[in-house]
Amino acid sequence: MLKNKKILVTGATGVIARPSVEALAKDNEVWALSMFNEAEAQAKKELEAQGVKCFAWDMANKDIPSEIPTDITHVFHTSMLRETESYDAAIDVNGLAVARLMTRHRNAEAFMFISSTAIYKHLGMKHLYKETDPYGGGLIFIPAYQVSKIAGEAVVRSLSALYNLPTTIMRPGICYGPHSWGGVPVLFMKKMLAGEPIELPPEGNTYCMPIDVHDIARMVPALFGAASTPATIVNISGDDMVMDTEYIGYMSEITGVPVSYVRGAYFRDNFPTDNTKRKAIAGDCQIHWRDGIKATLKAHFPDLVKN
Numbered sequence: 001m002l003k004n005k006k007i008l009v010t011g012a013t014g015v016i017a018r019p020s021v022e023a024l025a026k027d028n029e030v031w032a033l034s035m036f037n038e039a040e041a042q043a044k045k046e047l048e049a050q051g052v053k054c055f056a057w058d059m060a061n062k063d064i065p066s067e068i069p070t071d072i073t074h075v076f077h078t079s080m081l082r083e084t085e086s087y088d089a090a091i092d093v094n095g096l097a098v099a100r101l102m103t104r105h106r107n108a109e110a111f112m113f114i115s116s117t118a119i120y121k122h123l124g125m126k127h128l129y130k131e132t133d134p135y136g137g138g139l140i141f142i143p144a145y146q147v148s149k150i151a152g153e154a155v156v157r158s159l160s161a162l163y164n165l166p167t168t169i170m171r172p173g174i175c176y177g178p179h180s181w182g183g184v185p186v187l188f189m190k191k192m193l194a195g196e197p198i199e200l201p202p203e204g205n206t207y208c209m210p211i212d213v214h215d216i217a218r219m220v221p222a223l224f225g226a227a228s229t230p231a232t233i234v235n236i237s238g239d240d241m242v243m244d245t246e247y248i249g250y251m252s253e254i255t256g257v258p259v260s261y262v263r264g265a266y267f268r269d270n271f272p273t274d275n276t277k278r279k280a281i282a283g284d285c286q287i288h289w290r291d292g293i294k295a296t297l298k299a300h301f302p303d304l305v306k307n
Helices: 015-022 039-050 086-102 143-163 183-195 212-225 242-253 274-283 289-300
Strands: 006-010 029-034 054-057 074-077 110-114 167-172 198-201 232-236 261-263
Touching: 006 015, 006 086, 015 029, 015 039, 015 086, 015 212, 029 039, 029 110, 039 054, 074 086, 074 212, 086 110, 110 143, 110 212, 167 212, 183 198, 183 242, 183 289, 198 242, 212 232, 212 274, 232 274, 242 289
Parallel strands: 006 029, 006 074, 029 054, 074 110, 110 167, 167 232, 198 261
Antiparallel strands: none
């Protein structure tokens, strides 16, 4: 548990970060960076009501706001330039942003960076990926994302060693939650509502280990506690491996929205993980994927989910 710390969280309104910000703010002084534009005005208001100190940061164009104290004890960096097809922009913007943060807060007690299981080389639909597995499989879904995460990890691992800054690199898989875009299950729900088919691979099925972002928030203090030099790297996925068609079928069941599938160029690779390291550091998940996905759909589509 973290108490009486001074914590900086970037991307504070995001699907992963926001529950962590709210949990950390109960016992710590939390400073939050995000775009905090018009679309995030309500989120800013709600965070500030919980005592979070919010400042706008466009990491593509600006230095870190001068109002952020230099004596931050913990940094949780989740911000990223995500929706871009430019490999150069993804690498340059995301790499420079994390370098700025680690340089400015090189004396922090711990730094945590969100990477992704999407960096792995595809080794089979049901392969349980370990933190030591090879990288670079050629992600179909926003490919610049995968490249920028690999580049970001290189920056983080290098500066952790150079500054002797204890660091954790978190590699989450399929996440879902009530805020921001909600995660892949919400994206699939929107496709179902639009009458669009869900893409499947040419043969077989895709598998994932979905995790509720509130479980991640509960694990954050332990993940900070595991920070080290060289950086600690840990996969973050749920405890149960399910077929995509299983959880999508469950979403159809509880909403009454029909689902159809098409085989061919499928939506994205999934990377089920070996969770041995995560369980040793932060324990088991507490939210079953059925309960978590139902709550997430209720948050995003309050008139849609059956009781």
